[in-house]
Amino acid sequence: MAAGNGAGGVAIALLLFLAMPSALLVAGDDPYRFFTWTVTYGDITPLGVKQQGILINGQFPGPTIEAVTNDNLIINVFNKLNDPFLLSWNGIQQRRNSFEDGVAGTTCPIPPGGNFTYILQVKDQIGTYFYFPSLAFHKAAGGFGAIRVLSRPMIPVPFPPPAADYPLLIGDWYKANHTDLKYMLDSGKALGFPDGLLINGRSWDGYTFNVQQGRTYRFRISNVGLSTSLNIRFQGHTMKLVEVEGSHTMQTTYSSLDVHLGQSYSVLLTADQPAYDYAVVVSTRFTSKIISTTAVLRYSGSTGKSPAALPGGPTIQIDWSLNQARSIRWNLTASGPRPNPQGSYHYGMVTTTRTIRLASSSATVNGKQRYAVNGVSHVNPDTPLKIADYYKIAGVFSVGTISDSPSGGGSAYLQTAVMGASYRDYVEIVFENPESEVQSWHIDGYAFWVVGMDGGKWSSASRQGYNLRDAVSRYTVQVYPNSWTAIYMPLDNVGMWNVRSENWARQYLGQQFYLRVWTSSTSWRDEYPIPKNALLCGRAAGRRTRPL
Numbered sequence: 001m002a003a004g005n006g007a008g009g010v011a012i013a014l015l016l017f018l019a020m021p022s023a024l025l026v027a028g029d030d031p032y033r034f035f036t037w038t039v040t041y042g043d044i045t046p047l048g049v050k051q052q053g054i055l056i057n058g059q060f061p062g063p064t065i066e067a068v069t070n071d072n073l074i075i076n077v078f079n080k081l082n083d084p085f086l087l088s089w090n091g092i093q094q095r096r097n098s099f100e101d102g103v104a105g106t107t108c109p110i111p112p113g114g115n116f117t118y119i120l121q122v123k124d125q126i127g128t129y130f131y132f133p134s135l136a137f138h139k140a141a142g143g144f145g146a147i148r149v150l151s152r153p154m155i156p157v158p159f160p161p162p163a164a165d166y167p168l169l170i171g172d173w174y175k176a177n178h179t180d181l182k183y184m185l186d187s188g189k190a191l192g193f194p195d196g197l198l199i200n201g202r203s204w205d206g207y208t209f210n211v212q213q214g215r216t217y218r219f220r221i222s223n224v225g226l227s228t229s230l231n232i233r234f235q236g237h238t239m240k241l242v243e244v245e246g247s248h249t250m251q252t253t254y255s256s257l258d259v260h261l262g263q264s265y266s267v268l269l270t271a272d273q274p275a276y277d278y279a280v281v282v283s284t285r286f287t288s289k290i291i292s293t294t295a296v297l298r299y300s301g302s303t304g305k306s307p308a309a310l311p312g313g314p315t316i317q318i319d320w321s322l323n324q325a326r327s328i329r330w331n332l333t334a335s336g337p338r339p340n341p342q343g344s345y346h347y348g349m350v351t352t353t354r355t356i357r358l359a360s361s362s363a364t365v366n367g368k369q370r371y372a373v374n375g376v377s378h379v380n381p382d383t384p385l386k387i388a389d390y391y392k393i394a395g396v397f398s399v400g401t402i403s404d405s406p407s408g409g410g411s412a413y414l415q416t417a418v419m420g421a422s423y424r425d426y427v428e429i430v431f432e433n434p435e436s437e438v439q440s441w442h443i444d445g446y447a448f449w450v451v452g453m454d455g456g457k458w459s460s461a462s463r464q465g466y467n468l469r470d471a472v473s474r475y476t477v478q479v480y481p482n483s484w485t486a487i488y489m490p491l492d493n494v495g496m497w498n499v500r501s502e503n504w505a506r507q508y509l510g511q512q513f514y515l516r517v518w519t520s521s522t523s524w525r526d527e528y529p530i531p532k533n534a535l536l537c538g539r540a541a542g543r544r545t546r547p548l
């Protein structure tokens with residue numbers, strides 16, 4: 001959760017990175033977990049055709065990171081690809097530390113043959129997250145994996161411990177490799193429709209979840225795909241929703257769940273049916289053609305496939321999805337990452353200090369397809385924005401290169417887009433989608449309350465329908481076609497934060513920008529200085545980080 005970090009800030013772990021990870025000095029006693037990851041190409045055949053996948057320690061999807069609130073994660077990533085590479089951490093807030101965010105605007109790429117040690121802290125976080133490769137179109141080749149952050153032992157979780165906690169990464173997949181897909185986008189062509197869907201890297205009964213009758217399991221579902229919203233359901237079973245992107249929710253039962261690009265949900269499933277193999281079904285939403293895939297939910301002692309029909313799911317219905325989204329509520333009395341109830345932060349009582357309206361658009365620029373926000377289609381500069389900002393290198397970006405309200409009509413221009421904002425502001429952001437395609441927006445460094453969403457055009461009167469009491473706090477939100485979604489967000493995390501479309505072609509072709517949350521304070525309580533091991537590139541190449 002983004003808000004109410006005040007008291008927790010007292011026990012700051014000051015990270016002094018020396019030459020070796022083993023020589024880390026800390027003031028504070030939050031545990032450390034060390035990872036050494038090697039990123040390589042390797043053969044994978046998710047849809048029956050051999051492809052070059054991006055593997056982490058030989059695995060596709062990559063290994064699951066397991067952590068507990070406030071753990072420090074020291075992840076040394078060795079890049080054995082022939083391409084510059086970065087991982088980013090969807091939903092991990094990198095408090096005071098956007099240098100570690102691992103996107104083009106914050107972190108220099110790890111060169112081929114090089115390595116970089118990320119130093120992350122899952123400060124005041126619980127819940128379900130994932131990591132992914134952020135540069136070029138690498139995400140189309142894999143390199144992603146699940147992250148789960150468990151509660152500290154003394155903090156109550158609003159449900160009994162599950163018999164097992166399974167990552168369930170779902171997403172669409174293309175048979176063309178990432179370089180070919182990138183080339184298509186660079187040359188102005190559309191990606192087209194995905195070739196299939198994957199569940200934990202496999203299609204059609206390729207992946208099995210083992211369960212025992214009478215037990216309850218937690219499934220952590222994330223949509224790690226590129227282009228499509230998905231729906232998931234379990235044959236013969238219902239799902240009890242318990243967590244959304246770091247928030248404990250009212251525990252509502254669903255027979256199927258929409259998961260938009262970049263979103264994560266935890267559900268509990270009780271194995272209360274006869275011992276068979278059941279299908280876990282995933283299918284596309286809001287697409288002209290519906291494709292699907294399955295995994296297997298296998299009871300121990302299963303005597304074969306369940307005779308029941310495969311469960312159907314919604315296809316193009318938007319109202320169904322909107323109603324489901326509105327039914328997801330914050331459990332005000334449950335604890336989040338800290339012992340006090342989630343509802344003790346009254347997000348709806350705080351006066352907003354600024355309204356930012358962000359309209360998405362598709363436009364042709366120089367004869368090529370681009371995507372934009374408020375008429376600006378972002379281009380990455382030669383130097384990460386955060387690093388240029390730190391060294392005060394002029395000419396890389398200017399603050400205010402994207403406006404607070406829609407402009408440009410349907411047209412767009414190319415620009416390195418940076419919006420300025422003040423630390424401690426409390427903003428209302430309205431995502432406006434005048435297009436006919438569902439959108440999904442993610443903000444790095446933050447979680448936010450989804451106070452409203454509806455069809456039509458947003459106006460100040462729309463505020464009357466806001467949920468100012470028990471809206472869920474999350475970090476990725478959908479915006480339905482010809483609709484809007486409004487969020488409240490306290491700007492309590494200084495840094496340079498990527499705001500992006502989770503539709504990967506849109507993101508790649510400019511539908512993103514950076515929010516520079518700034519303070520004049522230079523205290524480490526507000527923002528950490530550049531990491532000592534930061535790689536330096538572009539116009540910052542050859543500078544020193546900090547004295548060792």
Ligand SMILES: *[C@@H]1O[C@H](CO)[C@@H](O)[C@H](O)[C@H]1NC(C)=O
Nearest residue numbers: 041051052176177178179180
């Ligand atoms: C992608 O496929 C093309 C051929 O279509 C090939 O030339 C290229 O090397 C492949 N790239 C990767 C990363 O596998």
Ligand SMILES: *[C@@H]1O[C@H](CO)[C@@H](O)[C@H](O)[C@H]1NC(C)=O
Nearest residue numbers: 019020021076115116117533
């Ligand atoms: C690369 O890995 C070595 C250990 O093998 C480590 O000492 C070094 O700090 C890493 N480099 C960076 C930039 O993190």
Ligand SMILES: *[C@@H]1O[C@H](CO)[C@@H](O)[C@H](O)[C@H]1NC(C)=O
Nearest residue numbers: 158249250251331333334335
């Ligand atoms: C909300 O959380 C409380 C406290 O943990 C729990 O007792 C209650 O069952 C939860 N309510 C719902 C509807 O999930």
